[in-house]
Amino acid sequence: MATDDLTIVLADDQDLVRAGFRVILESEPGFRVVGEAPDGAAAVDAVLALRPDVVCLDVQMPGVDGLEAARRIAALPDPPAVLVLTTFDDDGALFAALEAGASGFLLKNASPERLIDAVRTVAAGDALLDPDVTRRVISRATATTAAAAHAPDPVRTPATGTRSDRATDTGAAAIAAVGLTERETEVLRLLARGLSNAEIARTLYVGEATVKTHVSNVLQKTGVRDRIQAVVWAFERGITASS
Incomplete structure (x- = not known):
């Protein structure tokens, strides 16, 4: 096995999902999945033990979820890049994960080629936002801003x-x-x-x-x-x- 392989840990509570991601990623020359974890706590342990280049994290996992795992991983010395793979059911989780230190976001229904590109991108130190995710972020932020802008404001003064x-x-x-x-x-x-x-x-x-x-x-x-x-x-x- 080449020593310069890009090493990956997969964290998802569904065995079939992890197996599918493993098959996709290990089909790419130079990619090697070195560990799997069914929850966030196990993901952190795997990072400490295996020191991978990239961790692919699901958001919703039992016990320690992906958000808390991302925070713990980001706080480690020389942490790996964190790629969040999500069904994007929760807009709030996205912002929390951004603040937790994730390097990239990709929808789980992305193509195998896009998953490979995403892992390579975050491993290189770059950040990645899935375009669909970005549109949802913008929509959420715009709606919040619009609601605040149209809320009753009883007094307008030059100061306020x-x-x-x-x-x-x-x-x-x-x-x-x-x-x-x-x-x-x-x-x-x-x-x-x-x-x-x-x-x-x-x-x-x-x-x-x-x-x-x-x-x-x-x-x-x-x-x-x-x-x-x-x-x-x-x-x-x-x-x-x-x-």
């Missing part, structure tokens, strides 16, 4: 403004506080829409290397680990494509 004004002001203040340029802010908003670097490059009519530089600057200035955390940072501060 309306709720929507305050949301816009909060986003603008956050952008100013970390010193994002206009182009970096534009890139952040496109990240929040789930666009890849190549898609952002086409949208802005710039080279992909330029986009990578902007993304790197955004991560550095906002103090986040990766592009997924940048999306969370943007949504939490009301910085969206329309803000």
Whole structure:
């Protein structure tokens, strides 16, 4: 067995699901599933014992669920990348998992090729959001913002403004506080829409290397680990494509 194989631990409470993922992943040259776990606690133990490159975590597992497992794994020294594989029944779980330190999200009904690409992406240190997941994130965030904006606001004063004004002001203040340029802010908003670097490059009519530089600057200035955390940072501060 090659020593430079990409090693993977699978954590899911369904035996058939783990078996299916194993078959898919081990069909890829250089991929090796070194362990399996039926729950989050066992997943953490497997990481400690096997030191894999990637952990594929289900969200809903008995005992210690995938969210708590992701938190525990992220807190380990030199942790592996965490790829969450979900049916996406719970929008709140997605945000909790983002904050827990997951590197990527993929729907369980994704194609085998997409699963392989996702594992390779997070193993390389990049972050990944399934486009369908991103659309749901945006929909949820937009609905929350719209509800707040249309809630009764009995008094408008120059000091307080309306709720929507305050949301816009909060986003603008956050952008100013970390010193994002206009182009970096534009890139952040496109990240929040789930666009890849190549898609952002086409949208802005710039080279992909330029986009990578902007993304790197955004991560550095906002103090986040990766592009997924940048999306969370943007949504939490009301910085969206329309803000």
